Amino acid sequence: MKIKKNIALNDSGFIFDPSTGDSFNTNPVGLEIVQMLKQGKSQKEIGAFFLKEYSVDEATFEKDFYDFVNMLSKLKLTERDENEKI
């Protein structure tokens, strides 16, 4: 799963999708995840970063991460990875 390349982000959590004209806002944790996904980081890398930097346990982050990524997909902010199996 990859985040759309053309979406615009700013530091306050505002997200703009030029392909649909939709805009979104996200909280600091959500922004950090979107930024890391945009940089092409894997789930493993993102998880390791959060467990190190934030006061969160592995199970909680994993649950929240999947939920958040599903929301990104539902909001059409993701695109299919070419290597991803159908």
Added chain:
Amino acid sequence: MKRLVYERPVIQRLNAGLMNKYGTKTEFVPFTHIDGNAVTDLISTYGSPLFVISEKKIRETYKDALRAFKTRYPKVQFAWSYKTNYNNAVCNVFHQEGSWAEVVSGFEYQKAIHNGVPGNKIIFNGPEKSDEDLKLAIHNGSLIHIDHLDELYMIKEIAEATKKRPKVAIRVNMDTGIYPMWDRFGFNYENGQAWDAINKIMLNDKMDLVGLHCHIGTFMLTPGAYGIAAAKLSELATSTMKKYKNKIEYIDLGGGFASRNTLKGSYLQGADASPSFNQYAEAITTAILNAGFTESELPLLILETGRALIDEAGYLLGTVISNKRLSDGRRATIMNFGVNILFTSFWYDHKISPAQHFGQYFEDTVLYGPLCMNIDVVRENISFPPLKKDDHVVVHTVGAYNMTQWMQFIAMRPAIVMIDTNNKPHLIRKKETINSIQDEEVMPSYLKSFKL
């Protein structure tokens, strides 16, 4: 190294200029303390969920209500509506403030007697009063509000057999412009039933007709309806005095004043939509004062206000069990309290506050209770910060009806704590245990064993 504070990631589509059925966020600060007691401390001591009652708030609200009426009318008496909250400690706060008791069943009558309320300060309302209930009430000199003719005949028979003169009032239903009209209780004013009942009582001469009672509805947002009710009861009182030379000692306007809760579907928040005690008092007292009573004839004004006196003093503390995502993308949060103990969530959009600090980001959320029943929805839609498992919340304005209409269904009922005026918490009802249910059950011997 100190790690950063984690908050669950949330994302929301921005819909500028569109109506949002979830409304705007209403919580800007966490609600961490009740009368100086930390929510977390209360939960760790007494468990979660937990009902908490502020004695200070009860007394303040009672004094406000009394002041509103006493500054406008010389003779005012409140009678605490037991069905609204008949926890003994709660009742006794009202009795200490001077409230009589208003009961609607033999069970509630026994509670009032047990609490030490003198029999002649108990108003006995309701459609169901057994022969034993009536005998006891007559013996104690209680004020019996007759609901139907069968009850009137029962009282007449007891009066004849015991040679006692019961003190009675009739309950009158009437058109005050409010829909639905509560005409299932008492005798109708417009079609002459009320006069018929008065005539029967006066001509039989076996009981003393001391009062007239009505209760026009519940959560009444129109004070003017009380003005109409007071005028009609006053007309009956003055006519009875004229026809039978019988002084009606009191007029009882019942209850039904709205609290500051928000009814489902209401455009305005309850705090903005609900009339004040002053508005109700103005409508009622003006009607009685203008009804043609001489100063010495002015009846005592009795009020059976329940909800508006206790609702705001009650809080329900609860805990997050889990967060889920519904199929349509909405956030769902499951709480450890549901409609089983928060019965009023069927008709109110209760104000619910997180009990710990939260960020500025909110999500459209459905709050569910813990019951394995689809109807167990506490709030269909609320804009809520992202809470996590084991976080606490405080539900506001739950003092009326929840602690009497609560159900032992699927789960046990929680404890109730009252915080006194010195901010000290007291356990006033223990949390139920399995024995609370099992002790009442009886197993036939042939069903005691089985093999699987």
